[in-house]
Amino acid sequence: MxxxxxxxxxxxxxxxxxxxxxxxxxxxxxxxxxxxxxxxxxxxxxxxxxHHDYVGGKIGMWLFLFTELLLFGGMFLIYSIYRAKYAKEFHVAALELNGGIGTLNTLLLLTSSLTVALAIAAIRRGRKGACLVYLWATVAQGVGFMINKYFEWNYKFHHGFFPWKGTSKGLGKLLMEAKITEGESTFYNLYFVMTGLHGLHVLVGVVLLAVMVGFVMRDWVRKDDYGWLENSGLYWHLVDLIWIFLFPLFYLIS
Amino acid sequence: MSDGVAVALEPPRRTFLNHRTGLLGWILSTDHKRIGILYMTSMIGFFCLGMILGLMIRLEMLTPGRTIMSGRMYNSVFTLHGVTMIFLFVIPGLMASFGNFLLPLHIGARDVAFPRLNLLSWWLFMAGGVLIYGSLFVGEPMDTGWTFYAPYSVKTAASVSVAGLGVFFVGFSSILTGLNFVTTIHRMRCPGMTWGRMPLMCWALYTTGWLQVLATPVIGITLIMLLCERLLGVGFFDPSKGGDPILFQHMFWIYSHPAVYIMILPAMGAVSEIVPVFTRRAIYGYKYIAGSTLAIAIIGYIVWGHHMFTSGMADSARLVFSLLTFFVAIPTAIKVFNWVATMYKGSITLEVPFLYALAFIFLFMIAGFSGVVQGAIAADIHLHDTTYIVAHFHYTMFGGTGFAFFGALHHWWPKMFGRMYNRKVAKGAWLGLFIGFNLLFFPLFIMGYLGMPRRYYDYLPEYMRWHHISTLGSWIVAAGFLVMIVNLLRSFRSGSAAPANPWGATTLEWTVSSPPPVENFAKIPHVTHGPYHYEPEASG
Known part of the structure; x- marks a missing residue:
């Protein structure tokens, strides 16, 4: 129809x-x-x-997503170079990461990509209530991801695994005391910077989707004008996609 | 030419310049024309700051040893000169200033695709400028050179973090402009404005837009890593923690080499607009100029390694980078051939914009040839980190982008402000700039070839006479620039009113009155022919 x-x-x-x-x-x-x-x-x-040029808005969003891919691309490039240089150390260091939490977070993000897609499908059919439910579910999963991340990082911090300038504590101290090697230190630093940058994107995405909840409630996003929601959904898929690469590179390579 | 009397009798027309007044009406405006002029004025302001720093460098170089400042201060002065000129003048360049003003006018639209994003990009640009200059007040002035090479930029006590954040902001602003222009060209061309009928400036803006979108994020992440390095000690570029400083150079140039085409392509676009107007001919080889623009962008993406021939790289990689570098010369030469071929048998009028375009072609050829020389590995080993390199990139950036910027300023000034400037004085300023520029930078080629290193505070007395000529040139350039700016500003007081089309050009921006009305076109035009429709041999 x-x-x-x-x-x-x-x-x-x-x-x-x-x-x-x-x-x-x-x-x-x-x-x-x-x-x-x-x-x-x-x-x-x-x-x-x-905001009336639907296709223009989409083009703009995709171009922005390209820039995000390249931003992370730079990090993946650095990762791959050090992975080649310190293959063995990366293997040892990756054993320290908690695969369980990583898997849980992967499940959360994958499911949240589904719910945000369902939210868009719902608004296109004019089902505002269903759209709101799916959006709230997506936001909740994003928040859940961050809570998991908090516990995961917190655990690392307690064991002295955190980036630190100087040698008084953190990875700087561990490296100086030769408890870890240079390659392992690089692995953990990459882990914190890359998952940290990704975590920032998750936060931005959660805020964006929460704003979209408001837009849908006020009917600024509705059956015949849902560009904002669709573009926010694209952003959320990007956040998901980046994680799909981060997860095996850090948690599964051992 | 219309005379001032006839215009004075007409009631004041509503234009984008007078429909709202006051500072807020400008800095909160989403009108692409106002944003273009905001960019233009703020960039000229930064250019003046950079020029003063440049004059200080030249004055210090007048004699060996200390002339006016300490060595430490000299490091900061050339760093700030570079950061200002690169990130606050030539990278936004003709794209953000004239591109903003012209793009919707060129394609028959009323504004860009995302007007509010456009305003945001100017604000980000200004925030970046404030951070870069603010870094002078929060610690020791940065002294790394504009390239922020690790590991020194990680270890120095100077305020690299704040300045780096400023550059990050400028980069974000650049991305938003690129994204906006690409979308605008895809979506907002007026009926009949096919890709093949766009003015060549739009092709340049389109290509540059893609470059900004696809290259700038890399410097963004590099600066983020540099900040992590300085604040968290992550050690990606620190050998004592298992990192590799050469990686920083790779990451930096993966962006910064495409960035030189971000700087130059819109300038080439402006020259492609100016040349047909003052030769009264359709541009020769439209498709080849448009295609060479794309080719430069694509090849320019894969040549970054030639900045690092002496940094430590496999021989095979150096050979490949060297070969690819030579390829860039081909599309560039195609452009030069086409501009010259356009002039052939044209009816040339030596108006001010055309003089600047000629200077551009001449200076950019010297720049290009010297670039091919240092693209050869053997020559580069000798020339690397000498003033030869400094001369080369000043010929491209100043002789190229700078002169094109000044030419565009004179070409579109009547359209922007509805005033004609004094052409005799403008020609005098052009001559001063042209002669001064060559005196300033050509000796650097010679000195560099003889072995004068760049960025050195002190030098052997045998280089002194070349430094003298160069410093003399710097004063002539500054004088020419001042005359040019004063002459343009005087047009507001004593210039005659400009008609809609003072040069007899054929692109769409000249079909609307000068200055243009707020909505650009009362009725969206319907285009039926190509952009350079000159009789008798008009082509589509």
């Missing part, structure tokens, strides 16, 4: 106008606006507002 082709009022060509409130006819190039479900030629002087 939603995918029904509509005719461009200017030239009569078929347009798949289901996706956005503002479309441009592919054959005549005319900007069209959607009014009560029907496409009409945009009046002269019609300004395409940014």
């Amino acid at each position: 939603e995918r029904e082709l509509q005719a461009c009022p200017a030239c009569g060509a078929g347009i798949d106008g289901a996706d956005s409130p503002d479309v441009r006819c592919a054959s005549c190039g005319k900007t069209l606006v959607r009014a009560e479900g029907k496409l009409a030629a945009a009046p002269d002087g019609h300004v395409e507002l940014e």
